[in-house]
Amino acid sequence: MPSEDRKKNRVTLLDVARHAGVSRATASLVIRKSPLVGAETRTRVEEAMRELGYVYNMGAARLRAERSHTVGVIVPNLTNPFFAELLSGIEAVVDSAGMVVIVANSGDSVERQDRLMRRMREHGVDGVILCAAAGTGPGFLHQLTEHSLPLVQVLRHISDDIDYAGVDYAGGMRQAVDHLASLGHRAIAFAVHGPVHSAYRERVEGFRDAMRSCGLNPDMIVRLPNQIREIAAAAHLLFDGAKQPTAVVCFNDVIALGLAAGLYDRGLRVGENFSLVGFDDVTDAEAMRPRLTSVFTAPVAIGENAARLLLDRLTDPSCQPRRVVKEPQLHIRQSCGPVAAPVS
Amino acid sequence: MPSEDRKKNRVTLLDVARHAGVSRATASLVIRKSPLVGAETRTRVEEAMRELGYVYNMGAARLRAERSHTVGVIVPNLTNPFFAELLSGIEAVVDSAGMVVIVANSGDSVERQDRLMRRMREHGVDGVILCAAAGTGPGFLHQLTEHSLPLVQVLRHISDDIDYAGVDYAGGMRQAVDHLASLGHRAIAFAVHGPVHSAYRERVEGFRDAMRSCGLNPDMIVRLPNQIREIAAAAHLLFDGAKQPTAVVCFNDVIALGLAAGLYDRGLRVGENFSLVGFDDVTDAEAMRPRLTSVFTAPVAIGENAARLLLDRLTDPSCQPRRVVKEPQLHIRQSCGPVAAPVS
DNA sequence: CTCACCGTTTAGATCGATCTAAAAGCTTTT
DNA sequence: AAAAGCTTTTAGATCGATCTAAACGGTGAG
Structure with a gap:
């Protein structure tokens, strides 16, 4: 029976209002759950919305209300x-x-x-x-x-x-370094990569501060490739310096996973004759073997x-x-x- | 009064038009890069937009044009x-x-x-x-x-x-099964978990079809826990059935990583006395040791x-x-x- | 009876763009 | 000179909601 073929099938608030026998303004108030509107009117409008299959038009609302949700x-x-x-x-x-x-x-x-x-x-x-x-x-x-x-x-x-x-990256670094220091490590490297931003600087400075307050040399910072698949092959960079590290703190778990693989390739046994701490604690940390000790950043x-x-x-x-x-x-x-x- | 600034300071297309000495409609045409508008007018309007710091209001445009971008x-x-x-x-x-x-x-x-x-x-x-x-x-x-x-x-x-x-999950499964079969494996399990949806069914059916067309028993399907951290401990489920598998195809790499860990814990050496194929080829596949053979789904x-x-x-x-x-x-x-x- | 007041409802303006159809300016044809 | 044709510009309606300020019906006070 309703063969008024509208160009668009779109149901507007006006349609709802008419169907419920109220004005556009009232229908609008119902939608926005305003306490101003009477209970009986509200249910009538809500029913009309349901019957017509009305969907709210945020675009129109935003224009007027200057709120886009x-x-x-x-x-x-x-x-x-x-x-x-x-x-x-x-x-x-x-x-x-x-x-x-x-x-x-x-x-x-x-x-x-x-x-x-x-x-x-x-x-x-x-x-x-x-x-x-x-x-x-x-x-x-x-x-x-x-x-x-x-x-x-x-x-x-x-x-x-x-x-x-x-x-608190610095706090995380302190925990990582303290843990390694308590295990007796004194030559601890820090493995970094990626672009330099505030989080990068905070981690690096956090590591250096933590090392200094343990009385250790804070300068063993090793830069690794940004490409994930190149990290393992670059593990040798850890041992290219003058001082040989016995442990490494990693900038993130991606590096830790890569280095774990690279150290394995070099015949080192992580957790036995070399120690590794990750950062971020992604789900893989739990899955790899040996399980990765890592700083969880939630x-x-x-x-x-x-x-x-x-x-x-x-x-x-x-x-x-x-x-x-x-x-x-x-x-x-x-x-x-x-x-x-x-x-x- | 920043909230008032927002209203007052808003530069509209009308402001731009006035500043450039044209009508709203013309300014609108310029924005939409219409060929209708003259070159000289265009540059004048563009300059006005720049001078006033105009930002386009998608919300208004969408309402009229019924296109939200x-x-x-x-x-x-x-x-x-x-x-x-x-x-x-x-x-x-x-x-x-x-x-x-x-x-x-x-x-x-x-x-x-x-x-x-x-x-x-x-x-x-x-x-x-x-x-x-x-x-x-x-x-x-x-x-x-x-x-x-x-x-x-x-x-x-x-x-x-x-x-x-x-x-094409079925195609991926065929590649995985064919690879294992060519290495001599005949008892191949399929490790699954997670909710059942079309991709799930496609993978399972793909595995079964591939097994059948190799003349192998397609029924060694092992269901593992959904929780990632519980997978490793559930590796024993692979060997609870009557027939002992010598290889496993995994529903995804998450399972593969978990099982690799679990098999390691049981003293099995993946790649030597047990074979494992992952599915999805996430970046970790390359990082784990031994490197995971996996079906790359891009x-x-x-x-x-x-x-x-x-x-x-x-x-x-x-x-x-x-x-x-x-x-x-x-x-x-x-x-x-x-x-x-x-x-x- | 008028007035103020209450909760509820509404008409009409409004947001800032686009669309339509027509006008304005120009050149070319008749 | 008028008509026709083209390009460029424009006024005014329009999208679908919200906001404002006023109207409405009913009550109780003065």
């Missing part, structure tokens, strides 16, 4: 499992606040990051969670907040004036923290900038042992 | 590195088409998936890439496409009438395929449903060897 997330690398877990934590909290996540990958390039940030603003996101690309200056961030775009830094810290959710929890920080700021845009820094935790497994005879 | 992606698990790579491939293609990705996590629950899909429609996404939660019926998908929502299935195949990007490329499929459908919504099925590739490394003396 959308948050942007920019990370430097989506394939890294660590960022995947971070994203997962963010998504969970954002979703439960009834909002959605727009995700983008800066590939650690500031130019791309610039473009993406512009796109985020074009899409009218209510706020952005940013793991800044290496080389991002504080000016870039302040420029955004001055455009009154709520912003949260995650994992990489650029400016004190802007919310930040991250990890990426999912950090993502949740970042999202909560942003949601808080959305409700009160003028509150003081906050820092939420999570204490990591050393998970001791099998990859470290007492210091053994020096290796040739 | 947004695609939804729903995956069953964000923390799984495999899906992270998939997402990465999708994001790259979508981004280079000038659109953005809204990502959501169904947690393999059809109820959540239902909610998320509704939210996607509320946000007016132009299309959705869906890795359907286990238990999703074809009716759910058809209901969506009948609402004229462009849809692409990825990795899990529910309906033939809807675009699909995935992997998640990034599949994500790219899915995104391209969706973009094509957006430009021509009425084209025939297509299937893009990628052929996986067996990466032979060190975890398989010739059949050895039966294990006790």
